[in-house]
Ligand SMILES: [Fe+2]
């Protein structure tokens with residue numbers, strides 16, 4: 001499935017579009033956005049590594065996520081390149097309220113596969129929201145090089161979103177995954193509603 005099929009009119013199933021004011025403040029704080037983005041890519045790579053380390057017996061998971069680690073690390077390297085090119089420092093990580101609030105929604109207890117499903121769905125959600133934000137940056141930034149960069153990343157993260165949903169349905173019953181996915185989407189909508197718009201955060 002192409003990213004166009006995944007994103008067409010559905011925003012990858014996200015229930016609330018990003019407030020259009022976000023991209024306006026983000027544009028004025030590009031240095032901060034790039035730093036926060038670099039950390040997002042770092043976390044994306046490390047969360048895939050952690051799934052591979054924790055579930056080595058799941059052949060398909062290892063096979064699908066190994067190249068994703070390389071892609072996320074490449075994204076990280078390229079964001080760092082953009083910072084360097086602009087003479088901007090790689091600042092300290094910021095408190096990632098969005099991800100912390102998503103993590104608090106992970107069901108405690110449960111079986112090993114239930115735990116895996118929770119992490120796969122949370123990762124899918126982060127990919128979907130990142131993809132939506134990259135699309136806004138692609139469409140609204142003035143810097144041509146950054147626009148192309150964010151277009152490419154939007155396509156890549158849409159692919160990762162598909163990977164995570166597909167893996168969830170591989171290791172847990174499809175109907176249960178769909179039911180839980182709807183709950184995750186509703187929770188993410190609530191988080192977005194409650195969070196203030198900040199120009200120094202990707203989410
Ligand atoms: Fe990425």
Ligand SMILES: [Fe+2]
Nearest residue numbers: 044127157160
């Ligand atoms: Fe990704």
